[in-house]
Structures are given as structure tokens and as C-alpha cells.
Amino acid sequence: MGVPTGTGLSTGTGTRVARHPHWWAAAAGVLSAVAGVLSGELLAGLASPSLSPVAAVGSAVVDFAPPAAKEWAIQTFGTGDKTFLVSAIGVVLVALGAASGVLELRRPGTGVGLAALIGVAGIAAVASRSLVSPLALACAVVAAIVAVAMVRWLIGRLRAGLSVIEPEPGLSRRGFVRSMAGSAIVVALGAVFTAVVRGTTLAASAAREALRLPAPSSSAPSIPPNADLGVPGVTALVTPNSSFYRIDTALVVPSVDPDGWRLQVTGMVEQPVALSWQDLLAKPLIERYVTIACVSNEVGGDLIGNARWLGWPVRELLAQARPKSGADMVLSRSVDGFTAGTPLETLMDPGVDAILAIGMNGEPLPPEHGFPVRMIVPGLYGFVSATKWVTELKLTTFAAEQAYWSTRGWSDHGPIKTSSRIDVPRDGARVGVGTVTLAGVAWAQHRGVSAVEVRVDEGVWQPATLGTGISRDTWYQWSAKVQLTSGRHQVSVRATDGTGALQVQQAAPPPPNGATGYHTITIEAGA
Numbered sequence: 186m187g188v189p190t191g192t193g194l195s196t197g198t199g200t201r202v203a204r205h206p207h208w209w210a211a212a213a214g215v216l217s218a219v220a221g222v223l224s225g226e227l228l229a230g231l232a233s234p235s236l237s238p239v240a241a242v243g244s245a246v247v248d249f250a251p252p253a254a255k256e257w258a259i260q261t262f263g264t265g266d267k268t269f270l271v272s273a274i275g276v277v278l279v280a281l282g283a284a285s286g287v288l289e290l291r292r293p294g295t296g297v298g299l300a301a302l303i304g305v306a307g308i309a310a311v312a313s314r315s316l317v318s319p320l321a322l323a324c325a326v327v328a329a330i331v332a333v334a335m336v337r338w339l340i341g342r343l344r345a346g347l348s349v350i351e352p353e354p355g356l357s358r359r360g361f362v363r364s365m366a367g368s369a370i371v372v373a374l375g376a377v378f379t380a381v382v383r384g385t386t387l388a389a390s391a392a393r394e395a396l397r398l399p400a401p402s403s404s405a406p407s408i409p410p411n412a413d414l415g416v417p418g419v420t421a422l423v424t425p426n427s428s429f430y431r432i433d434t435a436l437v438v439p440s441v442d443p444d445g446w447r448l449q450v451t452g453m454v455e456q457p458v459a460l461s462w463q464d465l466l467a468k469p470l471i472e473r474y475v476t477i478a479c480v481s482n483e484v485g486g487d488l489i490g491n492a493r494w495l496g497w498p499v500r501e502l503l504a505q506a507r508p509k510s511g512a513d514m515v516l517s518r519s520v521d522g523f524t525a526g527t528p529l530e531t532l533m534d535p536g537v538d539a540i541l542a543i544g545m546n547g548e549p550l551p552p553e554h555g556f557p558v559r560m561i562v563p564g565l566y567g568f569v570s571a572t573k574w575v576t577e578l579k580l581t582t583f584a585a586e587q588a589y590w591s592t593r594g595w596s597d598h599g600p601i602k603t604s605s606r607i608d609v610p611r612d613g614a615r616v617g618v619g620t621v622t623l624a625g626v627a628w629a630q631h632r633g634v635s636a637v638e639v640r641v642d643e644g645v646w647q648p649a650t651l652g653t654g655i656s657r658d659t660w661y662q663w664s665a666k667v668q669l670t671s672g673r674h675q676v677s678v679r680a681t682d683g684t685g686a687l688q689v690q691q692a693a694p695p696p697p698n699g700a701t702g703y704h705t706i707t708i709e710a711g712a
Contacts, residue, residue, distance in 0.1 A: 221329065455507035471498060532562070569588065
């Protein structure tokens with residue numbers, strides 16, 4: 186069935202509708218799609234804060250995307266990868282919404298079918314998540330119903346306005362435009378209300394705001410006086426919570442009520458253990474500075490940070506469970522279904538301060554960094570250790586089970602590699618001729634850094650001044666003065682860890698177990 190044509194009797198806005206019906210149909214489809222999404226997000230903000238239709242679709246995309254695509258997103262957008270994903274989903278949604286409107290105008294029922302298919306995809310995405318609940322599914326169903334009903338209603342009014350010679354009241358082309366305008370106003374108001382509700386829900390919970398962290402039974406060591414070299418522009422020894430990097434698979438930050446939180450220790454254990462929030466707060470907590478890093482960090486990248494963490498040693502919890510002989514991995518699971526496989530030997534090592542962290546730099550964990558509880562394990566990349574919103578520790582074997590990233594081509598074990606970075610000056614900077622100060626950070630978690638060297642234009646390696654480390658589990662500041670002549674220069678840096686092993690020179694990308702190579706920048710010296 187084709188598009189009905191108007192009689193040409195209407196004027197003004199009605200004539201514009203008659204001349205461009207497909208554009209109006211596309212706009213109606215987009216408006217319907219947006220209305221459906223907003224209704225789902227609004228209901229989710231009230232009934233299912235940790236899982237909305239958009240979050241579910243985004244998480245499903247993350248799960249099924251090829252590893253190369255994920256790595257490209259992280260390397261290209263860094264901590265903005267989630268913003269990129271949400272934007273991409275929005276573009277696709279707008280395109281599909283426009284298509285549903287045009288199809289419905291051309292052939293009634295087809296556009297409604299497309300809108301329904303999109304809704305079913307959203308429902309399926311919600312159903313596939315570990316956080317799925319009847320309320321979460323209901324939010325997705327309502328979103329689908331709203332989108333389908335609205336595209337049918339608006340395109341129905343558009344068809345009626347185009348086809349009648351003597352339009353009935355409310356069915357004229359002007360009536361359709363009024364319907365569009367009214368719907369747009371309602372959607373805009375809904376968007377504002379949804380933003381307020383979602384923002385309020387995902388903010389730190391009342392329990393987090395009221396929490397006063399217990400005093401540690403073992404405090405973090407004081408920062409040595411020579412740890413900070415005082416070079417302007419060099420990375421701070423302690424990363425503020427507000428600027429700490431965030432890389433995880435959660436599109437929407439899970440909202441976890443600490444009073445209802447439980448950590449289960451299961452699998453190959455003699456005695457399964459269940460730990461409550463109050464149980465954890467009553468434990469003798471320790472406080473340690475630990476630098477953690479993402480395995481996706483490129484040479485010279487900033488997906489790394491150092492913080493003062495407060496928590497209970499994981500080995501003490503595992504000791505209560507009494508691991509069975511043969512177990513060699515602890516599969517930690519997040520509330521959103523993410524898993525990480527950590528060597529049991531590392532977690533049980535009395536010399537490794539692996540903790541169930543509840544505090545970060547003197548305050549409760551920020552929601553985006555795992556509130557109420559996350560894992561921190563010195564010396565291992567986050568993809569095999571730093572599970573946020575952790576709810577289960579399953580003792581098993583590397584042969585029997587694989588964690589989230591291991592099934593996607595990354596290695597099972599992820600020891601952090603010795604690395605160093607130039608912070609001052611920045612790549613491409615213009616500096617003066619003569620003595621120039623270079624500075625940056627170096628790290629080799631749980632081994633420490635014993636030396637840092639710099640080189641100009643493939644010349645000899647020169648020793649840098651190395652700041653005193655807070656501990657072998659944190660990064661170190663370094664600085665060096667070099668002599669530069671006028672012109673362009675390449676400057677490189679390398680580190681030696683506490684065992685005497687030199688940083689790997691050969692360049693390699695992050696997959697499958699971390700990037701290697703010397704960080705090298707180009708600077709211009711001149712008057």
C-alpha cells in the first residue's frame with residue numbers, strides 16, 4: 186500500500202507535511218523510539234537502578250564484540266569508551282526509529298513490526314544479564330510497548346491527515362503536527378525527569394554517605410620525604426579519586442546496598458563461607474598504598490593510578506574456607522556477572538597484601554570504583570584481579586574454568602610488567618636550548634624499581650634521579666637533566682625493577698598480557 190497523497194487544500198504547516206511526508210514519518214519514528222527508551226530508563230531508575238534496557242543492550246554489545254573491537258575502543262577513547270558506546274547505540278536507535286516511521290507510513294504494520302523487533306532485542310538483552318529481575322524485565326517490556334504504541338499512533342494520525350478530503354477534527358495535518366509537538370514536549374519533560382531520577386539513584390547511596398570507615402589495625406606507611414621530587418607537571422604520587430582511571434565492563438554503575446551485600450566463598454573449599462557487610466567492617470582492616478594498572482594501558486598511557494586502599498586481607502578469608510588440594514585459581518565474580526581469575530598462590534601469599542577493599546584515599550569506595558567492596562591485588566593487572574562490586578570467590582582451577590577476558594583471547598595470568606613514562610615535557614612540546622628537566626613515573630608492582638635511565642637521540646643511557654618509593658607496590662617518580670642543542674630530539678626512558686631485570690625493549694601491544702617497549706617522545710629545542 187503506497188503513501189496517500191493530500192488534496193492540496195491545506196495550507197501552512199499542513200502543506201509542508203503533505204510535501205514531505207516521509208521526513209515527518211521519520212521524525213515520528215525517532216520521537217517514538219526516544220519515548221520508549223526514556224520510559225524504560227525512568228522506570229529502571231525507580232525500580233531497577235543497576236539494570237536498565239540501555240545498560241543491558243550496551244553490556245550485551247560489550248560481551249559479544251570481538252576483542253579487537255574492544256581494545257580499539259579503549260585505545261581510541263580511553264576512559265571515554267562507555268560514552269562512545271552509548272553514543273553509538275543512540276545513533277543506531279535514531280536510525281532504526283526513523284526507519285520504523287517511514288516503513289509504517291509506506292506499509293502499515295511493517296514499521297510497528299520493526300519497533301517491536303527492537304523492543305524484543307532490548308528485552309532479550311535484559312534477560313541475558315546476571316542482574317536480571319522481574320522488575321528489570323518489566324522496564325524493558327514497558328519501553329517496547331511505549332515505542333510500538335507511539336509509532337502506530339503518530340503515523341496513524343499522519344496517514345489520516347494526508348488521506349482525508351474533509352479532515353475530521355483532530356485528524357488534519359495540523360492535528361498531526363500538534364500531536365508531534367505535544368509528544369515532543371512530553372518526551373523532553375520526561376528526559377529531564379529521567380535524568381534527575383537516574384542521577385539521584387546512581388549517586389552515592391545514603392548508606393555510603395553515612396559510612397564512617399573503621400580505623401585500620403595496620404596503617405599505610407608514611408610517604409617518604411624524598412618520594413615527591415617536586416617537578417611541576419609530573420604525575421602526583423597519589424591519584425585523587427575524582428581523576429582515577431576507570432575501565433570495566435559495566436555500562437551503568439551497579440547500585441549495591443551494603444546492608445544486603447554478601448560475599449560467598451564457594452568451590453573447592455572444606456568450609457564454604459558467607460561474609461556480610463557488618464562482618465567485614467568488624468574485621469581487622471589494613472591500609473596500603475597500591476598502584477593498579479589496566480592491561481590495556483599502552484606504553485606511556487595513563488590507565489594506571491595509585492591510591493591508599495583500606496580492606497581485609499583476602500588470604501584470611503580464604504584461610505577460613507580452607508582451600509582443597511588441587512585448587513590453583515580464585516574466580517572472583519562481580520554483581521554484574523564479570524569474572525576474573527586470580528592465582529590462589531598469590532592471594533594466599535603472606536607477603537602480598539591482596540585485600541577486599543572498602544576504602545579509597547580515606548573515603549568509602551566511590552560507586553564507580555566498586556562500592557561497597559572490590560579486590561585489590563598488588564602486582565597483577567586488573568583484568569585478573571581487581572574485581573569491583575565483588576560478590577563471590579570461587580576456588581577452582583585454571584584448567585577447569587576461564588574468566589571473562591580469558592575467553593576473549595587474553596592470558597590467564599597477568600603479572601604487571603616493568604614500565605616507565607615521561608610526563609615532563611609532553612610529546613611535541615617546545616623547550617629551551619641547554620639544560621632541560623625530564624620527569625615521569627616508573628612502576629614494577631611488588632618488585633619495586635631500582636633504577637631509571639633516559640636517552641637522547643639514541644645516545645648513551647644516563648641515570649635519572651629516582652624518588653624514594655612509598656613501597657614496592659607503588660610507582661616511583663624520577664627526574665633527569667639533559668643537555669639539548671637546537672632542533673628536534675627523541676627522548677626515551679627505561680626502568681630496572683627491584684630484582685635487577687631491565688624493562689623489555691621490544692615493542693608489543695597490550696593483548697594478550699600487557700604492552701612492552703620504551704616510552705619515547707619527540708620534543709623541539711629552540712630559543
